[in-house]
Amino acid sequence: MLSLDEAQARLHELAQPLPPEELPVELAVGRYLAEPLLAQRTQPSTDLSAMDGYALREDDIAGPWQVVGESAAGHPFKGKLEATQAVRISTGALMPEGAGAVLLQENARRDGDTLVLDNDDGPTSRHVRRRGFDFAAGDQLLTAGFRIEPPQVALALSAGHSGITVHALPRLAILDSGDELVADPASCEPHQIPASNGAMLASLAIPFAADVIRLGPVPDTLDAMLGALDRAGDVDVIVTSGGASVGDHDLVRPALEQWGASIDFWKVAIKPGKPLLIARKGRQWIIGLPGNPVSSYVTAYLFLLPLLRRLAGAEFPDPEPITVCLARSLPATGNRDEFVRGYLDKGLAFPLSQQDSSGLRALAHAQVLIHRPANSPAAPIDTIASAFPLQNGGIA
Ligand SMILES: Nc1nc2c(c(=O)[nH]1)N[C@H]1C(S)=C(S)[C@@H](COP(=O)(O)OP(=O)(O)OC[C@H]3O[C@@H](n4cnc5c(N)ncnc54)[C@H](O)[C@@H]3O)O[C@H]1N2
Numbered sequence: 001m002l003s004l005d006e007a008q009a010r011l012h013e014l015a016q017p018l019p020p021e022e023l024p025v026e027l028a029v030g031r032y033l034a035e036p037l038l039a040q041r042t043q044p045s046t047d048l049s050a051m052d053g054y055a056l057r058e059d060d061i062a063g064p065w066q067v068v069g070e071s072a073a074g075h076p077f078k079g080k081l082e083a084t085q086a087v088r089i090s091t092g093a094l095m096p097e098g099a100g101a102v103l104l105q106e107n108a109r110r111d112g113d114t115l116v117l118d119n120d121d122g123p124t125s126r127h128v129r130r131r132g133f134d135f136a137a138g139d140q141l142l143t144a145g146f147r148i149e150p151p152q153v154a155l156a157l158s159a160g161h162s163g164i165t166v167h168a169l170p171r172l173a174i175l176d177s178g179d180e181l182v183a184d185p186a187s188c189e190p191h192q193i194p195a196s197n198g199a200m201l202a203s204l205a206i207p208f209a210a211d212v213i214r215l216g217p218v219p220d221t222l223d224a225m226l227g228a229l230d231r232a233g234d235v236d237v238i239v240t241s242g243g244a245s246v247g248d249h250d251l252v253r254p255a256l257e258q259w260g261a262s263i264d265f266w267k268v269a270i271k272p273g274k275p276l277l278i279a280r281k282g283r284q285w286i287i288g289l290p291g292n293p294v295s296s297y298v299t300a301y302l303f304l305l306p307l308l309r310r311l312a313g314a315e316f317p318d319p320e321p322i323t324v325c326l327a328r329s330l331p332a333t334g335n336r337d338e339f340v341r342g343y344l345d346k347g348l349a350f351p352l353s354q355q356d357s358s359g360l361r362a363l364a365h366a367q368v369l370i371h372r373p374a375n376s377p378a379a380p381i382d383t384i385a386s387a388f389p390l391q392n393g394g395i396a
Pocket residue numbers: 176177178180181193194195196197198241242243244245246247250272273274275289290291292293295357358
């Protein structure tokens with residue numbers, strides 16, 4: 001059995017980002033940069049006022065002054081500012097040549113074109129945004145592998161880019177298997193259960209995938225499994241859920257072998273989720289997740305999402321842990337790393353009492369997976385622990 005670290009490292013070593021493509025900046029949200037983002041312009045390109053008021057010379061801050069014109073956003077003042085002169089200025093407008101300080105309009109009194117100080121809060125250069133304070137042409141603004149979110153869209157546009165080069169997103173097929181699974185949750189016999197993993201996994205993965213095909217639920221026969229694998233077509237990643245363990249009807253591994261895939265590894269020392277399986281066929285990846293719904297979710301969070309992000313070119317594909325303080329004690333762990341479902345309240349992490357790997361009600365109330373390394377002693381209240389936030393697939 002591989003350790004969690006070994007298994008994740010192996011996955012990242014084997015998986016390479018998909019090819020790059022250029023997209024309009026606004027369509028690149030959720031993608032990862034294929035090359036560093038360099039500034040093609042300087043921002044601001046010249047000194048600007050940060051406030052509405054009057055632009056003055058930096059060496060002439062006592063007043064009174066004579067207002068000789070205006071600099072509005074998009075309409076700069078043409079002349080040069082001399083001593084005892086002021087220019088009416090608005091937020092974001094260019095500082096006139098010679099000006100170095102701004103007097104806020106609420107601290108000034110104006111009588112015709114004569115301007116005087118109204119209180120002790122005089123003109124200051126603090127209200128000036130200096131040329132290039134944000135970035136200068138040629139600066140590296142973002143590294144390759146950085147995720148594009150709304151702030152990065154604004155940054156790229158401000159830096160002079162209408163398009164950026166990002167990696168393609170992986171295409172995904174989800175195959176859930178089991179004779180007990182029923183597609184219609186309203187019509188289950190006692191020996192049946194609603195198929196819930198496929199939809200859960202699809203909604204977990206969609207922010208990190210180009211599209212998601214659903215191939216289940218599929219019955220527990222080799223033929224049905226082989227047929228479903230064929231129907232996946234040329235997607236980048238096939239996810240199976242269920243049938244990953246050692247029972248007589250656990251067919252994922254034999255089906256994959258018969259289909260021509262080679263198994264990279266099977267079984268990772270984590271709880272829940274031990275029977276995780278990773279395989280490849282050509283450039284296609286197959287991740288076999290355990291069928292227990294919580295195990296499926298946890299292994300998708302720890303392996304499927306990082307694989308999708310790695311294929312999409314992420315610099316840091318793994319979820320980012322936070323530090324929490326335990327509000328309840330936890331028992332010692334065995335020979336597997338444990339991922340305890342918990343919720344957060346006022347900076348404390350509360351492990352949920354129900355930790356069965358099929359307990360969906362507890363999972364639905366969980367906000368974090370509290371990480372308990374293998375062979376840890378019992379953790380009393382107030383122990384500091386590492387935890388993985390479940391929101392946003394674990395990326396900040
Ligand atoms: N003798 C052993 N038995 C088991 C072991 C073991 O090491 N030795 N491992 C256990 C662990 S750990 C897990 S996790 C499960 C995983 O089993 P499978 O991946 O083979 O999953 P199934 O047996 O097919 O199903 C388990 C459970 O999950 C339900 N399920 C399956 N698919 C779905 C779905 N799409 N939606 C909702 N629920 C689903 C299924 O009905 C079962 O109740 O094996 C242990 N056994």
